[in-house]
Amino acid sequence: MPDTTTFDRIKELAEKRGKSLPAVSADLKFSDNLFYRWKTSNPKASDLAKVADYFHVSVDYLLGREEKSDVPDLSIDQILDSVENYSGGELNESDREMLRIIIEAKKAAMDKETKK
Template sequence: MTVFDRIKKLSNKKGKSLQAVAEENNFSSNLFYRWKKSDPKGKDLAKVADYFNTTTDYLLGRTDDPTKPGEPNSNKELTWRDLGQEYGGDSPVPDEFQTMVDSLAEGYFKAHPELRKKNDDQ
């Protein structure tokens, strides 16, 4: 997924057009379309990342996690891709499946408390 694709996806989630997002950030209305063929300036990319409350690494495709470091990840929906199921892509898993995954994880960490401690130490 390109920078343009990620911005378009975030814009759609926010219910905004690309032109509206560009104008709200004081960019020309077609700037994002130009980013299809050229690399964005760092300060412009940072401004867009702040607008969407994400990271430049996410916009650049260096990570698939849009949350900022140190922020809770609880609002991130589990996707099929997170589970290694490419056929489902980035579409969210159904709520009942999410509940099942949460229960499995909770049971696993209860059985292996040393793993939770190890993660807390990092």
């Protein structure tokens, strides 16, 4: 993403989560227009760290120093396929279902934490 600003990265991450920038600001207890001010001014390091934690990405990603976020966009089936590839064999249906439940629970916990 050439010429991507911190604002653009935050906006993109918010959209991926189905959130508006004002909603993210409220979740983080920031003023409504803080992200828009970052289009023309430098954010505080502590604020950037809060945003990075909220979205589970690095501060470097928000600043445009990294091209990929730390969290890939993978479906649960893709994750399970990766587990099979890693283990070197196919998972039986009960193991696959157990892992699916664990992954969904972890995702729900992360989403809940993000909403705090």
